[in-house]
Amino acid sequence: MSSYLQPITSKTKNNGCTKFGVLFSLLLCLTPDVMSQAKGAESAANSNSEQVTFVRLTSDQYRNTIHDIFGESIEVRGNAASTGVREAGLIAVGGRKITLSALELESYEILALDIAEQILQPSRRNTLLGCTPDDDALADQECAEQFIGAVGLHLFRRPLMESEIDSFVAMAQSATQTLGNFYIGLQAALVGMMVSPDFLFRIERSVANLESPGSRHLDAWSRASRLSFFLWDSTPSPALLEAARSGTLMTESGLNQQVEQMMTSAKIEDGLRAFFADMLAFDRFDTLDIDANLYPRFTKNVEDEAREQTLRTIADQLLIKELDYRDLFDARQTFLTPALAALYGVPIPIRQELGGTVPWVPYEFPEGNARVGLLGQVTFLSLFSHPGASSPTLRGKAVREHLLCQTIPPPPPDVDFSLVRDADNPNFKTVRDRLAEHRSNPTCAGCHTLMDPIGLALEIFDASGVHRTSENGAQIDTSGQWAGQNYEGVSDLVQLLKDDPTLTSCLIQRVYSYGTAREPNSAELQWLNTTHAQLRNEGVHWRELMQRISRNPDFYTVPNSTEMEF
Amino acid sequence: MACRKAKKTNRLWKFVVSSLGWLVIALPFTPLLAADNLETRGYVISMVHTAAYVDDQTCPAGTNGTRPDVLIRRVMSEGYGEEEAISIINSVRINGGRDDAGNLVGTAITLGGGASYTGDQSWNDFDFNPANVPSAMPDPNAFNATGRFAFGLNLDGEEGPDSWEHPNTGARGIDNQMWRVLGCWDAYHVNKPVIPYNESIAWDTAVDAMPAWLISISGEDLNQDGAVTVTFDRALNIPLRDAYGSIMSGASFAVDTNPRSHNEFNGQIKDSVLTIEPGDFYIQGESQFYPHLQFFNTQLRFEMKDDGSMEGHLGGYQPWRDYYHYLSVRGETDGAIDLIGIFYDLKRFADASPDPRTGENTAISSAYFIEAVPAFHVDDTGSLLAESVGQGPKFSGPAVSQYTEQ
Numbered sequence: 001m002s003s004y005l006q007p008i009t010s011k012t013k014n015n016g017c018t019k020f021g022v023l024f025s026l027l028l029c030l031t032p033d034v035m036s037q038a039k040g041a042e043s044a045a046n047s048n049s050e051q052v053t054f055v056r057l058t059s060d061q062y063r064n065t066i067h068d069i070f071g072e073s074i075e076v077r078g079n080a081a082s083t084g085v086r087e088a089g090l091i092a093v094g095g096r097k098i099t100l101s102a103l104e105l106e107s108y109e110i111l112a113l114d115i116a117e118q119i120l121q122p123s124r125r126n127t128l129l130g131c132t133p134d135d136d137a138l139a140d141q142e143c144a145e146q147f148i149g150a151v152g153l154h155l156f157r158r159p160l161m162e163s164e165i166d167s168f169v170a171m172a173q174s175a176t177q178t179l180g181n182f183y184i185g186l187q188a189a190l191v192g193m194m195v196s197p198d199f200l201f202r203i204e205r206s207v208a209n210l211e212s213p214g215s216r217h218l219d220a221w222s223r224a225s226r227l228s229f230f231l232w233d234s235t236p237s238p239a240l241l242e243a244a245r246s247g248t249l250m251t252e253s254g255l256n257q258q259v260e261q262m263m264t265s266a267k268i269e270d271g272l273r274a275f276f277a278d279m280l281a282f283d284r285f286d287t288l289d290i291d292a293n294l295y296p297r298f299t300k301n302v303e304d305e306a307r308e309q310t311l312r313t314i315a316d317q318l319l320i321k322e323l324d325y326r327d328l329f330d331a332r333q334t335f336l337t338p339a340l341a342a343l344y345g346v347p348i349p350i351r352q353e354l355g356g357t358v359p360w361v362p363y364e365f366p367e368g369n370a371r372v373g374l375l376g377q378v379t380f381l382s383l384f385s386h387p388g389a390s391s392p393t394l395r396g397k398a399v400r401e402h403l404l405c406q407t408i409p410p411p412p413p414d415v416d417f418s419l420v421r422d423a424d425n426p427n428f429k430t431v432r433d434r435l436a437e438h439r440s441n442p443t444c445a446g447c448h449t450l451m452d453p454i455g456l457a458l459e460i461f462d463a464s465g466v467h468r469t470s471e472n473g474a475q476i477d478t479s480g481q482w483a484g485q486n487y488e489g490v491s492d493l494v495q496l497l498k499d500d501p502t503l504t505s506c507l508i509q510r511v512y513s514y515g516t517a518r519e520p521n522s523a524e525l526q527w528l529n530t531t532h533a534q535l536r537n538e539g540v541h542w543r544e545l546m547q548r549i550s551r552n553p554d555f556y557t558v559p560n561s562t563e564m565e566f
Numbered sequence: 567m568a569c570r571k572a573k574k575t576n577r578l579w580k581f582v583v584s585s586l587g588w589l590v591i592a593l594p595f596t597p598l599l600a601a602d603n604l605e606t607r608g609y610v611i612s613m614v615h616t617a618a619y620v621d622d623q624t625c626p627a628g629t630n631g632t633r634p635d636v637l638i639r640r641v642m643s644e645g646y647g648e649e650e651a652i653s654i655i656n657s658v659r660i661n662g663g664r665d666d667a668g669n670l671v672g673t674a675i676t677l678g679g680g681a682s683y684t685g686d687q688s689w690n691d692f693d694f695n696p697a698n699v700p701s702a703m704p705d706p707n708a709f710n711a712t713g714r715f716a717f718g719l720n721l722d723g724e725e726g727p728d729s730w731e732h733p734n735t736g737a738r739g740i741d742n743q744m745w746r747v748l749g750c751w752d753a754y755h756v757n758k759p760v761i762p763y764n765e766s767i768a769w770d771t772a773v774d775a776m777p778a779w780l781i782s783i784s785g786e787d788l789n790q791d792g793a794v795t796v797t798f799d800r801a802l803n804i805p806l807r808d809a810y811g812s813i814m815s816g817a818s819f820a821v822d823t824n825p826r827s828h829n830e831f832n833g834q835i836k837d838s839v840l841t842i843e844p845g846d847f848y849i850q851g852e853s854q855f856y857p858h859l860q861f862f863n864t865q866l867r868f869e870m871k872d873d874g875s876m877e878g879h880l881g882g883y884q885p886w887r888d889y890y891h892y893l894s895v896r897g898e899t900d901g902a903i904d905l906i907g908i909f910y911d912l913k914r915f916a917d918a919s920p921d922p923r924t925g926e927n928t929a930i931s932s933a934y935f936i937e938a939v940p941a942f943h944v945d946d947t948g949s950l951l952a953e954s955v956g957q958g959p960k961f962s963g964p965a966v967s968q969y970t971e972q
Contacts, residue, residue, distance in 0.1 A: 349948025
């Protein structure tokens with residue numbers, strides 16, 4: 001069982017920070033007033049440290065963290081985290097504005113109880129605990145302190161303060177006395193830690209930047225967390241925490257060394273997957289409801305496999321083949337399962353042993369096939385469709401907003417959609433006809449002119465992503481115009497899209513925002529523009545981009561309060 | 567009602583011998599890859615069931631009912647009155663099949679799967695399961711199907727006193743003695759869109775675990791009339807289901823390279839109807855459905871549809887003892903039949919392949935409804951053997967009876 005947990009004690013002196021972690025106090029902590037009081041209390045005690053950002057762990061980050069700390073054998077049976085809100089194009093940015101509802105907190109507690117029970121079951125406890133009580137029925141303060149200190153370092157991503165350790169040890173002892181079992185007592189303390197905001201939220205703290213008077217940057221522990229969740233979508237490794245503890249992470253060489261080591265890990269794929277799942281709005285899968293009556297091939301399995309197809313393809317092309325980001329949009333190489341292949345209408349080699357798991361096989365769509373790149377995949381096509389019909393508008397809007405970082409305003413409140421929805425209208429057989437009529441209204445034309453042409457090129461794919469050539473008996477026309485240039489179909493369109501510098505500048509900006517959980521300020525935008533200009537010529541390669549951002553000291557700088565949105 | 571048409575040559579025996587020879591020789595599998603000028607279309611069989619057709623002439627004296635009716639008749643045959651028999655059957659789950667005096671009435675218990683039970687199978691004073699030795703029981707003389715019409719194929723090219731007329735095409739000389747055996751059992755006494763109950767359930771179960779059955783058609787232009795080659799093969803993978811539970815069109819199947827389930831026929835397409843020249847047929851299945859299907863003098867008539875699918879009838883002379891074995895494995899509960907009655911009727915209506923020693927016919931003419939949807943066929947290296955052409959029907963396969971009325 002591979003885990004970060006080492007039987008070490010990391011007990012630091014209480015510097016006066018507010019205690020979190022006790023279930024009862026947690027509810028109080030989440031109210032804005034109490035939160036600011038906590039922040040104020042800490043500031044009063046230590047003028048050099050400020051809490052600046054609270055970002056809730058995503059469900060994947062929660063799961064990855066538990067697995068990294070306690071081992072893959074610990075099952076995370078549930079998902080307590082709600083999807084969150086999208087802001088500036090990313091859930092990661094919206095994540096800093098999320099609090100916890102009472103129901104979610106209850107869900108976290110249930111999840112934590114299950115996990116704690118697994119961690120402390122007899123087959124695991126000796127490995128993970130590192131000590132054994134003299135008597136299982138009695139409290140053992142030394143052993144409890146050792147475990148809580150070691151676990152707390154990883155759960156809170158910083159050493160626990162003495163008062164925090166004392167509090168959790170007291171909780172464990174109280175439970176042990178009541179329930180007559182040392183391990184059940186520890187479970188109570190572990191659950192307390194796992195429902196603490198210090199675990200559920202990435203709480204970033206800033207300190208004065210001595211090299212740049214007047215500015216502040218993340219402290220070493222927060223820097224470790226930001227880097228780790230950015231690159232690996234998980235909690236910092238022991239090596240990274242050690243670099244934070246020793247202070248080397250705050251030096252240029254120390255930071256570069258850690259980044260270099262982290263880039264060689266297979267976990268870099270977790271980070272890539274998490275980013276693209278966010279950027280490409282995979283949260284829409286949570287509410288995706290393609291009508292099975294109209295699209296019977298779009299089963300739940302297909303939905304799950306489509307999601308995996310997209311992430312697997314991106315990982316393969318950006319990490320293994322080390323292709324340019326732009327190549328994602330006209331690449332013909334992907335991976336398919338039997339069900340996906342049936343939906344795409346292509347044959348694949350079958351090497352599945354009977355009763356085996358779903359096999360993924362590499363597949364390359366032949367030249368001339370309309371399936372090119374991410375826009376031709378079921379994921380994009382279905383996520384941006386209506387349950388019962390494709391939507392050029394939703395698809396076009398998605399390209400504008402998710403891939404080009406543009407903003408399309410919402411429709412006016414009095415807009416009449418009846419014609420657009422009237423798919424059986426004999427006078428407007430195709431959605432192109434209906435949207436053309438819709439755009440004859442000047443109020444609608446402004447935005448639809450931006451969205452519809454892109455989506456109309458994708459109309460050869462229905463709401464489930466199945467290829468088609470006609471709608472209501474009428475031939476589908478996929479031609480259009482992009483930035484003043486004509487295109488005949490999706491293959492031409494993606495070439496024009498690739499040539500548009502907004503495609504790459506958007507990616508770079510989104511990656512940066514994803515890492516900082518906020519929109520870049522003016523200074524950062526300048527750095528991003530310079531970086532974009534360089535990478536656009538050299539190639540927008542994932543590893544290079546992640547390294548540049550991770551090594552950039554500004555990535556860890558805390559904007560002054562006038563630039564913050566608190 | 568007995569019908570013994572013992573005039574067929576003993577081709578079944580030859581077929582068995584030749585099949586064994588195949589296994590021993592294990593000829594290398596020859597892919598069905600057509601020459602450059604040939605088009606090959608692939609299909610996966612989405613539904614198989616007994617070709618059922620009923621009208622008011624089929625069972626003029628009534629049907630045989632279903633499982634409770636079988637049990638009631640058996641109990642009555644032991645001397646109980648109908649009312650008491652019904653009472654015993656109705657309370658069988660409570661009292662284990664005892665009469666008012668507390669006597670155990672063995673015949674109140676459904677015969678379980680014959681081949682699946684071993685050891686003491688006490689049943690009405692027998693110390694064995696009569697499903698295994700049906701001749702130990704008297705013939706219950708079940709009703710048999712009669713009338714003018716039934717589905718099937720003219721297997722012998724002749725029109726005889728026992729042959730039927732096809733209700734749709736009007737073809738005469740239809741050989742389907744199996745229908746006489748099954749047609750008056752309620753489980754089979756149905757017309758589409760209803761499917762024979764027990765096969766519907768069995769196929770619905772088997773299809774998620776059984777390697778698929780494949781069909782390919784090769785010819786110069788399959789949109790035109792002309793000569794074709796038709797194959798049947800077993801796949802190495804199971805079919806996929808769509809959101810309706812139907813068999814998904816356009817899926818890929820690896821063809822089993824073991825030649826035991828490879829069948830090849832010369833055929834032709836005329837007016838979008840596919841037929842073949844008679845030949846032997848064997849394909850391995852699974853026991854949830856049929857462990858295998860085996861015919862000699864096999865024929866088929868499939869209508870090729872605009873959506874790329876096919877449906878029609880496949881038939882031939884089928885070894886009836888094998889068939890009885892399939893049913894007895896399923897047992898009377900799943901089959902909703904009287905195994906003993908089926909045994910005697912199969913024996914009675916068998917119409918081909920006489921045993922050279924006893925003279926008893928060992929095969930019975932039968933016909934199955936087949937539906938097949940477009941599918942890709944690949945070999946074990948992933949090379950394409952047959953194209954999937956067409957989107958297929960909206961509904962096909964096990965759930966079809968739920969939807970075809972829409």
